Amino acid sequence: MNKANVETGRREMTGAEMVVQALIDNGVEHIFGYPGGAVLPIYDELFQQEQVQHILVRHEQGAGHAAEGYARSTGKAGVMLVTSGPGATNAVTPLQDALMDSIPLVCITGQVPTSLIGSDAFQECDTVGITRPCTKHNWLVKDVNELAGILHEAFQVATTGRPGPVVVDIPKDVQFSKGMYTPPQTAPRSSYRPKLQGDLEQIRAAVELMASAKRPVIYSGGGVINSGPEASHLLRELVELTGFPITSTLMGLGAYPASGPRWLGMLGMHGTYEANMVMHDCDVMVCIGARFDDRITGRLNAFSPNSKKIHIDIDPSSINKNVRTDVPIIGDVGRVLEDMVRLWRAGAKADKAALRPWWEQIERWRARDSLAYKPNDDVIMPQYAIQRLYELTKDRDTYITTEVGQHQMWAAQHYGFEKPNRWMTSGGLGTMGYGLPAALGVQIAHPDALVIDIAGDASVQMTIQEMSCAVQYEAPIKIFILNNQYMGMVRQWQQLLHGNRLSHSYTEAMPDFVKLAEAYGGHGIRCEKPGELDDAIREMIDVRKPVIFDCRVANLANCFPMIPSGKAHNEMLLPDEATDEAVANAIDAKGRMLV
Amino acid sequence: MNAQLQPTGSAYFIERETAKPEAHTLSVLVDNEPGVLARVIGLFSGRGYNIDSLTVSETEHEKHLSRITIVTRGTPQVMEQIKHQLERIVPVHRVVDMTVVARERGHDRPLERELALVKVAGTGDHRVEALRLADAFRASVIDANTEHFIFEITGRVSKIEQFIAIMKPLGLIEVCRTGVAALNRGPEGM
Numbered sequence: 001m002n003k004a005n006v007e008t009g010r011r012e013m014t015g016a017e018m019v020v021q022a023l024i025d026n027g028v029e030h031i032f033g034y035p036g037g038a039v040l041p042i043y044d045e046l047f048q049q050e051q052v053q054h055i056l057v058r059h060e061q062g063a064g065h066a067a068e069g070y071a072r073s074t075g076k077a078g079v080m081l082v083t084s085g086p087g088a089t090n091a092v093t094p095l096q097d098a099l100m101d102s103i104p105l106v107c108i109t110g111q112v113p114t115s116l117i118g119s120d121a122f123q124e125c126d127t128v129g130i131t132r133p134c135t136k137h138n139w140l141v142k143d144v145n146e147l148a149g150i151l152h153e154a155f156q157v158a159t160t161g162r163p164g165p166v167v168v169d170i171p172k173d174v175q176f177s178k179g180m181y182t183p184p185q186t187a188p189r190s191s192y193r194p195k196l197q198g199d200l201e202q203i204r205a206a207v208e209l210m211a212s213a214k215r216p217v218i219y220s221g222g223g224v225i226n227s228g229p230e231a232s233h234l235l236r237e238l239v240e241l242t243g244f245p246i247t248s249t250l251m252g253l254g255a256y257p258a259s260g261p262r263w264l265g266m267l268g269m270h271g272t273y274e275a276n277m278v279m280h281d282c283d284v285m286v287c288i289g290a291r292f293d294d295r296i297t298g299r300l301n302a303f304s305p306n307s308k309k310i311h312i313d314i315d316p317s318s319i320n321k322n323v324r325t326d327v328p329i330i331g332d333v334g335r336v337l338e339d340m341v342r343l344w345r346a347g348a349k350a351d352k353a354a355l356r357p358w359w360e361q362i363e364r365w366r367a368r369d370s371l372a373y374k375p376n377d378d379v380i381m382p383q384y385a386i387q388r389l390y391e392l393t394k395d396r397d398t399y400i401t402t403e404v405g406q407h408q409m410w411a412a413q414h415y416g417f418e419k420p421n422r423w424m425t426s427g428g429l430g431t432m433g434y435g436l437p438a439a440l441g442v443q444i445a446h447p448d449a450l451v452i453d454i455a456g457d458a459s460v461q462m463t464i465q466e467m468s469c470a471v472q473y474e475a476p477i478k479i480f481i482l483n484n485q486y487m488g489m490v491r492q493w494q495q496l497l498h499g500n501r502l503s504h505s506y507t508e509a510m511p512d513f514v515k516l517a518e519a520y521g522g523h524g525i526r527c528e529k530p531g532e533l534d535d536a537i538r539e540m541i542d543v544r545k546p547v548i549f550d551c552r553v554a555n556l557a558n559c560f561p562m563i564p565s566g567k568a569h570n571e572m573l574l575p576d577e578a579t580d581e582a583v584a585n586a587i588d589a590k591g592r593m594l595v
Numbered sequence: 596m597n598a599q600l601q602p603t604g605s606a607y608f609i610e611r612e613t614a615k616p617e618a619h620t621l622s623v624l625v626d627n628e629p630g631v632l633a634r635v636i637g638l639f640s641g642r643g644y645n646i647d648s649l650t651v652s653e654t655e656h657e658k659h660l661s662r663i664t665i666v667t668r669g670t671p672q673v674m675e676q677i678k679h680q681l682e683r684i685v686p687v688h689r690v691v692d693m694t695v696v697a698r699e700r701g702h703d704r705p706l707e708r709e710l711a712l713v714k715v716a717g718t719g720d721h722r723v724e725a726l727r728l729a730d731a732f733r734a735s736v737i738d739a740n741t742e743h744f745i746f747e748i749t750g751r752v753s754k755i756e757q758f759i760a761i762m763k764p765l766g767l768i769e770v771c772r773t774g775v776a777a778l779n780r781g782p783e784g785m
Contacts, residue, residue: 129633132633132634133637140629191685191686192685316682317676320672320675320676
């Protein structure tokens, strides 16, 4: 090896060695994976080093969601390593999940040797073909000399701009063959240059519009979290300076603290009455790092009909996609907020008195208490369970993940998030089975934190096998199951849309979750009485083992408030008005066609 | 059908909804690497956009750049979405709506040409008529025996359509077309 090569970090090694070296050079400490024939050379290299710790999952989907949880809670890229064929196809769900929620995820897949590609070889599939629409970008590496550059580029594409998943598919012969390793370089390819700095004139126009607002609202999303902790800090500063009310999407919870004075709660289909009414009646809407998803807007032609809209997003295709924007600002949320706060301080003085009538109106809406539910002394109400969980964990270093369904919405409504990166949930894709492996990923990143998967009895069974992984790595995750024996959200929609015919939404055979926990080597707890709940939750927190908590809740409770599909923000179904009849007639023929 | 063609019915689209979908020609400059065409056309099928015509070839060999020319259809708002979605693709360098640029420069539309190979078989009067018409269209004969001709014709899409239509009764056998290639008038590049 000559001197120049030592200095530049260039040296000859095998493809498999390059994979490990590239992981190290990109700051990776943990990867989640499952071995198989086409990745054995990489596993052999992992065996012979200690810098990168490999977490062995029980199913490749688990590896993907664990890497997503890891990424979401740290702000770093999550990394998964799987074999060819079924390994790659099992990774598709987390890849699409990461694409929709903008999570930086690097997936390395093994592939059959280049000489066998296209021959229908054992465990062959067209991985780059299958994953093309569910990744931000993907690569099939046919030349070992290109491998290092592609791996570095993969990390760069995954973590910059609007973050997302990438796949690097590496044939087995490329893993074995020797080539030149090059260290990461900063220069990106010329066709990939995300715009980070917002247009200053547009930001100025936005600030002027905001200063003139009588009924403003800030609507923030997951982009604030993705932009880093500084963006959340700036968001709080902007809210403080302007005195504007703020609501957030599911993905954006925690960017502004739930205990903050300007907080309206989450908006959208299961958002609070005050948040949705504010969105409907506002005159200036400041959308920060959110994308006007259909779960947020309700019926589009009745969405916030009288407002001027400012939209800050790093992805130009998000602008004007669903909702027309008056002041579009393309750039990184953190950078734009920095300019916005500076311009606001320099010029526009908030006339907070002018907002007083608006706040008085908001307080009247808030008084409607849209998250109320009927307390019960005999059965645990699911909302009560979340509230107790919150009260008993809020003073700890807590991270929450969820599965998908009613429990997810109750968690979003009743658990108060004070910080960013503390809330991991599958928003865009709505992946049942996300929460347990995601919790595992979070726990690996934060070994001393309290990590809780708020789960449903149906969702959790989709990836329950990762309990075994949690036990293996002594990751003391807490799986808090709101067990109502139904796929609750499916049932709720059957009640809304299909004449209460509960087609296959009841689980007649349910495992004994306590015994299941014990079978895996974890700890099981069952609680059926509201009076015993606090002690049971304390037990769950204190056990330094993976715990499955079978919380038996009221079977037929439904999740309100709700904007029925096809309805507008001001046509919410509130809990105290949701009689059987109101539920049965909430959605008209047009709304039935929607999802 | 194209979901984006019947958008939303939102109050914000009222003015734009009246805009009818119209054909636009897009030029897309991409790195010529494996899978890049699949990414572009996969985006069109995956998001429900139409492709009327597609032409692609490497145009700058040293830089390995290919130029893809796509004729698609949509309202101005859909066209804006297509452009932004194409720009998200990592190996895409630039996307230019040639139709919009042509209008900005005071032209009706960009220069668009297509090449077609047209095989016509027949004898007697039909054969004479086919050759006479080909001459009128400035199509050249690139292969012939006593029973057939293969014509090469270049021109605007409408001209090619017309030529094919009139060859039909004269013994049209088959047609191969390149799709549209397009540049804008004037000294400026894309």
